[in-house]
Amino acid sequence: MDDPNRREFIGTVVTTALASVLAPGTARADAAxxxxxxxxxxxxxxxxxxxxxxxxxxxxxxxLTLDPRTTxxxxxxxxxxxxxxKKGCDHGQCGACTVHLNGRRVLACxxxxxxxxxxxxxxxxxxxxGDTLHPMQQAFIDRDGLQCGxxxxxxxxSAVALLNEPCGPADDDVRxxxxxxxxxxxxxxxxxxxxxxxxxxxxxx
Amino acid sequence: MIGDPVSRVDGRLKVTGAARYSAEWPIDNLAxxxxxxxxxxxxxxxxxxxxxxxxxxxxxxxxxxxxxxxLPDKGRAAMKPPAGRxxxxxQDRAVRYNGEPIGLVVAEKFEQATHAASLVRAQYESHTPxxxxxxxxxxxxxxxxxxxxxxxxxxxxxxxxxxxxxxDARIDATFTAPIETHNSMEPHNTIAQWDGDQLTxxxxxxxxxxxxxxxxxxxxxxxxxxxxxxxxxxGAFGSKGAPWSHVVLAAMAARALNRPVKVVLTRKQxxxxxxxxxxxxxxxxxxxxxxxxxxxMEHRSISSTSSFEEWVEPVTLATRLMxxxxxxxxxxxxxxxxxxxxxxNRGPGxxxxxxxxxxxxxELAVKLAMDPIELRLRNYAERDPESGLEWSSKSLRQCYxxxxxxxxxxxxxxxPRSVRDGDAFVGIGMSSATYPARRAPASALxxxxxxxxxxxxxxxxxxxxxTYTIMTQIAxxxxxxxxxxxxxxxxDTRLPENPISAGSLTAQSTGTAVHLAAVALxxxxxxxxGDVTTIVSARDLVTRGGGQPIEARxxxxxxxxxxxxxxxxxxxxxxEVRVDASLGTVKLSRMLGAxxxxxxxxxxxxxxxxIGGMIYGLGMTLTEDTLLDAxxxxxLNADLAEYLVPVNAxxxxxxxxxxxxxxxxxxxxxxxxxxxxxxVGVTAAIANAVYNATGVRxxxxxxxxxxxxxxxxxxx
Ligand code: FES
Ligand code: FES
Numbered sequence: 001m002d003d004p005n006r007r008e009f010i011g012t013v014v015t016t017a018l019a020s021v022l023a024p025g026t027a028r029a030d031a032a033x034x035x036x037x038x039x040x041x042x043x044x045x046x047x048x049x050x051x052x053x054x055x056x057x058x059x060x061x062x063x064l065t066l067d068p069r070t071t072x073x074x075x076x077x078x079x080x081x082x083x084x085x086k087k088g089c090d091h092g093q094c095g096a097c098t099v100h101l102n103g104r105r106v107l108a109c110x111x112x113x114x115x116x117x118x119x120x121x122x123x124x125x126x127x128x129x130g131d132t133l134h135p136m137q138q139a140f141i142d143r144d145g146l147q148c149g150x151x152x153x154x155x156x157x158s159a160v161a162l163l164n165e166p167c168g169p170a171d172d173d174v175r176x177x178x179x180x181x182x183x184x185x186x187x188x189x190x191x192x193x194x195x196x197x198x199x200x201x202x203x204x205x
Numbered sequence: 206m207i208g209d210p211v212s213r214v215d216g217r218l219k220v221t222g223a224a225r226y227s228a229e230w231p232i233d234n235l236a237x238x239x240x241x242x243x244x245x246x247x248x249x250x251x252x253x254x255x256x257x258x259x260x261x262x263x264x265x266x267x268x269x270x271x272x273x274x275x276l277p278d279k280g281r282a283a284m285k286p287p288a289g290r291x292x293x294x295x296q297d298r299a300v301r302y303n304g305e306p307i308g309l310v311v312a313e314k315f316e317q318a319t320h321a322a323s324l325v326r327a328q329y330e331s332h333t334p335x336x337x338x339x340x341x342x343x344x345x346x347x348x349x350x351x352x353x354x355x356x357x358x359x360x361x362x363x364x365x366x367x368x369x370x371x372x373d374a375r376i377d378a379t380f381t382a383p384i385e386t387h388n389s390m391e392p393h394n395t396i397a398q399w400d401g402d403q404l405t406x407x408x409x410x411x412x413x414x415x416x417x418x419x420x421x422x423x424x425x426x427x428x429x430x431x432x433x434x435x436x437x438x439x440g441a442f443g444s445k446g447a448p449w450s451h452v453v454l455a456a457m458a459a460r461a462l463n464r465p466v467k468v469v470l471t472r473k474q475x476x477x478x479x480x481x482x483x484x485x486x487x488x489x490x491x492x493x494x495x496x497x498x499x500x501x502m503e504h505r506s507i508s509s510t511s512s513f514e515e516w517v518e519p520v521t522l523a524t525r526l527m528x529x530x531x532x533x534x535x536x537x538x539x540x541x542x543x544x545x546x547x548x549x550n551r552g553p554g555x556x557x558x559x560x561x562x563x564x565x566x567x568e569l570a571v572k573l574a575m576d577p578i579e580l581r582l583r584n585y586a587e588r589d590p591e592s593g594l595e596w597s598s599k600s601l602r603q604c605y606x607x608x609x610x611x612x613x614x615x616x617x618x619x620x621p622r623s624v625r626d627g628d629a630f631v632g633i634g635m636s637s638a639t640y641p642a643r644r645a646p647a648s649a650l651x652x653x654x655x656x657x658x659x660x661x662x663x664x665x666x667x668x669x670x671x672t673y674t675i676m677t678q679i680a681x682x683x684x685x686x687x688x689x690x691x692x693x694x695x696x697d698t699r700l701p702e703n704p705i706s707a708g709s710l711t712a713q714s715t716g717t718a719v720h721l722a723a724v725a726l727x728x729x730x731x732x733x734x735g736d737v738t739t740i741v742s743a744r745d746l747v748t749r750g751g752g753q754p755i756e757a758r759x760x761x762x763x764x765x766x767x768x769x770x771x772x773x774x775x776x777x778x779x780x781e782v783r784v785d786a787s788l789g790t791v792k793l794s795r796m797l798g799a800x801x802x803x804x805x806x807x808x809x810x811x812x813x814x815x816i817g818g819m820i821y822g823l824g825m826t827l828t829e830d831t832l833l834d835a836x837x838x839x840x841l842n843a844d845l846a847e848y849l850v851p852v853n854a855x856x857x858x859x860x861x862x863x864x865x866x867x868x869x870x871x872x873x874x875x876x877x878x879x880x881x882x883x884x885v886g887v888t889a890a891i892a893n894a895v896y897n898a899t900g901v902r903x904x905x906x907x908x909x910x911x912x913x914x915x916x917x918x919x920x921x
Pocket of ligand 1: 086087088089090091092093094095096097098107108109110
């Protein structure tokens with residue numbers, strides 16, 4: 001059985017933690033609301049007003065007026081029509097939204113747009129040079145590292161970032177380094193092959 | 206051309222982010238809809254409180270059963286089993302499962318709609334739900350309608366009791382599997398846009414024409430008023446075969462508000478609202494003589510459905526045709542649970558049924574001290590044992606032998622726990638696989654355009670299956686031009702009608718229509734003494750003819766051959782596992798699928814299809830389990846961190862072999878369809894390998910370490 005005091009303690013910690021990460025004006029958010037008894041009054045919460053956000057994506061700076069709750073992913077997809085970055089879960093659990101922030105891979109669904117200001121963002125749309133695909137994009141085509149294509153931009157952004165990460169040389173290392181990107185179609189073996197092709201070529205080149 | 210390992214023609218669009226999925230169409234003045242879900246599993250809503258949601262910034266409308274636009278026949282006009290689609294359309298206050306849509310909030314922005322949806326409150330008069338499969342089993346009842354409209358729900362041939370009595374060895378075992386949720390990477394989504402009385406739906410679907418008909422019926426409007434567009438679907442696996450509630454809700458709100466509305470399901474909303482593979486409890490009895498000859502087979506399946514619709518997992522169909530056994534009974538039963546209605550999921554029926562059948566065959570082989578492949582060959586069905594018809598083609602014998610040879614089956618040690626490598630017990634196992642080769646009517650239009658390109662159109666779908674690529678190859682092949690000269694268009698109800706992209710239908714059905722249309726265009730050009738081999742000559746031809754595209758259409762239908770032959774794909778799956786001797790964890794270390802699936806149009810994309818299917822099967826075997834709280838019916842692991850689909854690190858080397866097979870009966874191309882069979886047989890092959898490694902027979906999916914560690918045979 002649960003110790004009631006322990007439960008209360010956890011409840012308090014969670015509520016406090018939430019209150020402290022939410023923007024001002026949200027302090028009265030009821031952390032337990034999804035589990036409130038039916039009919040309990042909804043939490044009173046006044047959403048903050050829109051704010052200006054400047055994003056530099058694929059070398060172009062764009063000024064937007066966004067709801068401060070907007071994620072980088074939704075800013076890209078809904079406000080900038082850069083729909084190459086995909087939403088698979090919105091919870092940081094699938095990797096479909098992977099983009100580069102300052103050259104490192106991040107999950108755009110776990111990054112608020114306001115947090116990405118003043119840092120270069122690269123998305124799948126910014127990877128090719130004109131008509132010339134990035135070698136990783138070409139390798140995904142050559143090795144058939146994709147099926148429905150929905151996870152593909154995230155896979156490729158992860159794979160490109162991996163080239164600059166301390167990932168070991170073996171296939172198993174690549175499998176591990178690419179395991180934050182789920183592919184329900186099951187293109188995994190071909191993805192590993194594509195990544196290894198590019199790594200070998202880069203090492204030789 | 207056909208048979209070449211061509212890279213995907215849509216590869217470039219997909220690797221650059223330019224492929225447009227349905228939620229990604231840029232639409233002016235778009236409003237965002239977010240679904241509100243019930244928080245109880247069974248009961249009636251007594252009151253809604255939508256005040257806070259309505260007054261929340263940016264909110265345009267809040268729809269519940271109190272104020273939703275009334276639909277003809279309370280929204281039941283399009284209900285037609287199987288996969289009936291009795292939807293949740295805010296037409297009444299009944300709640301039938303936890304998480305059922307009970308409202309839709311529409312706002313200017315996605316964030317505003319999401320927030321406001323959290324402010325809607327409902328009061329319920331709630332009842333105790335029936336959630337747990339095991340405790341529901343006593344309520345099982347026979348399923349009576351024909352399965353998928355054409356297969357009898359129960360069969361009997363010969364004399365089962367006599368067959369069992371004549372047996373020297375018998376197996377009597379129960380196999381269970383939990384709900385498996387599809388979880389395509391692209392969540393279900395729809396944009397609905399009305400222009401007067403004309404509705405356009407940008408929908409993530411496997412069946413544009415199906416959506417069109419369904420929506421027209423639901424709204425009581427002419428079919429001609431509905432257009433459905435779906436150029437890319439981000440995975441489907443059966444769950445996008447027919448529209449679910451969100452499609453109708455988007456269209457309903459868009460009509461009422463006179464502005465386009467987009468509804469994208471959250472990942473959590475993909476648990477319960479959009480189907481899943483149901484629970485199965487399968488009872489298998491086998492009897493055999495000492496030499497392995499089967500004397501009796503009984504296969505009874507109980508699967509779960511919702512409280513409001515009958516949907517049956519066609520579990521025993523494969524058992525009816527897999528082995529030459531003259532005494533057999535099969536039957537399907539259902540139990541009703543207070544959960545969302547299940548639906549087709551990759552290899553529907555076969556994936557579950559073959560798990561039980563081929564595990565039981567392995568148990569029988571152990572009992573008879575026979576090699577598992579030997580046992581299967583002893584009972585090899587030279588013709589369809591159920592219908593008595595000849596096979597249109599069957600290379601299963603070669604699948605067994607060539608697969609076994611490549612996999613190194615001869616090195617297998619029959620005695621469990623006899624191979625140890627460091628911390629791991631190593632074992633190998635195999636399974637047969639089968640899936641029907643089906644075909645449906647389909648149409649295509651081939652046009653030589655003024656610019657010299659050949660445009661081929663058919664309202665089929667690209668789900669990752671490579672449709673764009675293989676259809677381009679088929680057309681180019683018939684016309685004798687390079688594939689760069691052909692552009693294939695799909696996913697739009699303005700194009701010729703095609704069947705659902707499911708059940709391995711597309712290559713056979715649409716493929717044939719595309720082939721025939723291209724052949725017809727070729728003949729037409731030949732009759733004009735034209736030449737289209739170069740772009741210049743092709744342009745000239747059109748100009749000579751007056752500048753209008755030269756076109757040919759084909760309407761292709763399956764014929765009498767369907768009744769004269771039994772048409773099925775077959776395969777043999779081999780798996781090697783390593784089971785940690787102290788932790789009981791199972792790691793797949795090698796897998797091979799050997800398939801006789803008709804002519805292969807593109808070995809590169811076909812191989813990917815099979816590997817994808819095997820990985821899907823791996824998830825079903827080792828990790829996937831949709832957990833429900835038995836008290837509340839709440840989905841407990843409705844996200845991708847807790848519902849475990851395979852990730853890259855789970856996947857070892859996977860090998861695929863295709864037998865040289867060109868089916869002379871299925872269609873002019875000789876294909877059988879390959880989308881489903883990859884998932885079939887994986888589960889039994891792995892379960893049998895786990896037995897071979899450890900001596901533990903797991904009959905309950907998924908095969909998790911607790912089921913191995915806790916077993917007496919495992920004690921080290
Ligand atoms: S959408 Fe960001 S991780 Fe899934
Ligand atoms: S290609 Fe479909 S999810 Fe990866």
